[in-house]
Amino acid sequence: MELALSLGDTPKPFSLLDHHSGSQQQKMKDLGFCMGLGSTRNLEDLHIKNMMREKDDEKVISCSSSSDPSSSPPPLPLQLDLLPFSPVLKSPPPPPPPSLSHRPFPWLSKNLIVESGSQSKLVKVIDAKPLTTVSDGEELAAGEYSSPNNSNSGTSSFQMDFSSIFNGGRSFNSRKRDLELSVNLELVDATERDHRACSRGGGGMSDEDENGLTRKKLRLTKEQSAFLEDSFKEHNTLNPKQKQALAKQLNLRPRQVEVWFQNRRARTKLKQTEVDCEYLKRCCETLTEENRRLQKELQELRALKTNQPYYMQMPATTLTMCPSCERVATTTTSTTTTSPCQQAPPTGSHGL
DNA sequence: ACGCCTTGTCCCTTTACATCA
DNA sequence: GTTGATGTAAAGGGACAAGGC
Known part of the structure; x- marks a missing residue:
C-alpha cells in the first residue's frame, strides 16, 4: 500500500x-x-x-x-x-477602476458624510480621543492622519488611494459597494462601536491609556476587518510599502496590520489543516471499509474452495506482482500470463 | 571571501481580552 | 450577574534572509 x-x-x-x-x-x-x-x-x-x-x-x-x-x-x-x-487568486487582478482611487473610510466614526455640492465629504465631527501615541516610526506613520499638522485635520476630507497599495484590485467593485453601503448605512453602527471602544480605553490606534500603562485589546471594526480581508485575498503577505499604506488608510499602526496578517495566515493554515484532517479521516474510513469488503470476499472464496474440491484438481495458481510495473501476473504450473511490461523488449527484470 | 552584527519578516506559541450562549 | 467556550488582537521568542561593515 x-x-x-x-x-x-x-x-x-x-x-x-x-x-x-x-x-x-x-x-x-x-x-x-x-x-x-x-x-x-x-x-x-x-x-x-x-x-x-x-x-x-x-x-x-x-x-x-x-x-x-x-x-x-x-x-x-x-x-x-x-x-x-x-482565497488567493491566481490570475493577476485587474487594475482598479479610476473612480475608486479615492474613497472615504466610513468606519472612522469621527467622520460624517456631508454633501458639499456634488461631492460627498467626510467631516470630522467628533474627536473623542487622540489617536496618536507617537513613540516610534510606525506610530508616527499611522498618526499622520490625525495629526494636527495634517492638512485635513479639523474639517477633513479623508481620502484613500487603493492603487497606491496594490497594483490591481480584484474586489474593487465589491469594495466600492461595501464602502458605499458602509458610508450610507453603517455609519451609526461604526460610530457606536468606536465610541464603545474609546470608552473602554481602546479604539483606533491607541493601545495604551493616557498613562501608557495598560494595554487594552481593541476590536477592529467590521469595515477595517473587511478591508483587511479583501487585502489578504489579494496578497496574503505584505511588503513594507503595502503595510504602511494599509495602516495609514485604515487608521491603524503598521504593527497592527502586520499582526493582523500574521494571525490571518495562521487562521487560514489552521482551517486548511482541519479540512485536510477531515479528508484523511474520510479516506481512512473508505479504505477500512474496502479492506473489510475484500477480507469478506476472500473468506467466501476460501469457503467455496473448501466446499468444491474439484478446485484441487486444477493447476496451482500463484499471483505474482511484477516488480517493474506492479501488475499482477497469474502463474500456473502450465501457463504464465505476463504483465504488459513483460511484452516489451526484454529488460532483464522479468524472470517470472 | 568570510564572519559578525543589525534589521526586518515570518511562524509558532501563549496571553489577555471581548463576546456570546 | 456569573461562568465557560470561543474568537482574536497582541506579545514574545526563535529562525531565517538580506544588507552593511
Missing part, C-alpha cells in the same frame, strides 16, 4: 499519479493538493510526500486505490477532490 500526499505545489508529481491521463494530471496540478493510495511491493516503499508551500494555498486531493500505474484502463480510483480553500 502506498500513500502519497502532496500539499501545495509539487515540484515533481509522485509516481503514483503518473498513470493518470494528461487532463487528470493537469486537473490535479491546477488544484494543487494530491493524495494517492495504492499498493506497493513492500512496506519500505510506503512514503508520504507532504509538500506545502505557504505562498500557494491551493489544494486538491486525489485518492486512488490503484496499485498499477501502467494498467490500462486504470482501476477504479478512489478519488476525492477538495475545492481550493485559499
